[in-house]
Amino acid sequence: MIIEKLTKKGDNVLIKFDDETELLLDLNSVLDKGYRRNDELSEDEIENLKKLSNKTLVKNSAFNYLSRRIHSRGELYQKLKKKNFESEIINETLNELEEKKFLDDEFFANRYAEEKLFRKKWGIEKVRSNLFLKGIKRKTIDEVLSAYSGDKVILENAIFLITKKKKFYSNKNYTEQQMKQKLFSFLRSRGFEYELISKALNVVLEK
Template identity: 40%
Template sequence: MIISRLLKKGNNVIIFFEDNSKIKIDYEVAAKSGLRSNDDLSDELREKLLEQDLRIRVRNGAFNYLGRRHHSFFELRKKLSAKGYDKEVIDETLNGLKDKGYIDDEDFAKRYIEEAVLRKKSGTNKIIAGLYQKGISREIINRAMNSFDNDAEMTQNAFEIAKKKLISLKNRDIEKNKLKTKLFSFLSGKGYSSDIIKKVLSNLDLNQEEEY
């Protein structure tokens, strides 16, 4: 198939053929191929260029997501699959990035836990559920949780948000005998374990008044 002309458009190159057909490939692929106008592009080479283009697009897509924030292997696979890329190429590309250290589920899990505890003030159960949703294995979750000494931090977080919730409940004139039940449900919904919740409620003054 004879190439009539090549047109660079952004990061891509459009290759036009004499039969009025065309293909679009990444500039990096086009540059390495050394193709020029009037070259005869065989079907075999055409398919090879399109395969190289696909691999670069998948790689660049993965780097684009990683540039925004850390992602788990599962998250990247899901997002790239949603774009319609070949699943085999996705897995090969992501495994290559994993081998090079660009994707690290254990590091991701540790960062996720730290942010969840320190910024979002989430409890253990909610954190574990969140990591499962990100495709992190139980083994990695256990190691990551064990590496983060968070009991004291979580208890303090639970106590602080319980105090704020207590003020809100009192402003709504919730009956005193229902306060503990409401607070227990609230903290449970935040992912805190029953042990931490009981500890917090035993130290919480249900008679406290809002300070001005």
């Protein structure tokens, strides 16, 4: 196959061949190979270029997702897999992104925990289960969330939430025990731990 045209597209180069095949490659790869118009490539070279092209497409898609927000490795893998990219190429690309610190599960877990615990007022257990679903390793989750264990703000959030919920339930004619059960279930649904719920209930129900 003969190269008919090379077109620079940002950090990539689109190579068009005489049989109308088109391959998108990383600019540095093209420069390293020294490809020029009218170069004739063997079948083996074309196969290697196809693999490089697939990797370029995976990398471009990965950066596109990362430009919108930070992702965990597991999240990014699933999104790329849905685009029907090969698992081997996806993992190679993600390994490279991790080495260059474009992808960092510990950083992601910390940012995610801060947002959900303090802005969304989730409990630690809900954050834990969601991080696990996003593919974060248990060890990383435990290390990240251990820093928030016993945080006064989380208790204050629980108190704030059930104080508001108690007002909502105030016209329901619940007994004290029923009210306590309702508030307990509400905080459990938001992922708060048993001990913290007990402390929050003691504060709110004594008012």
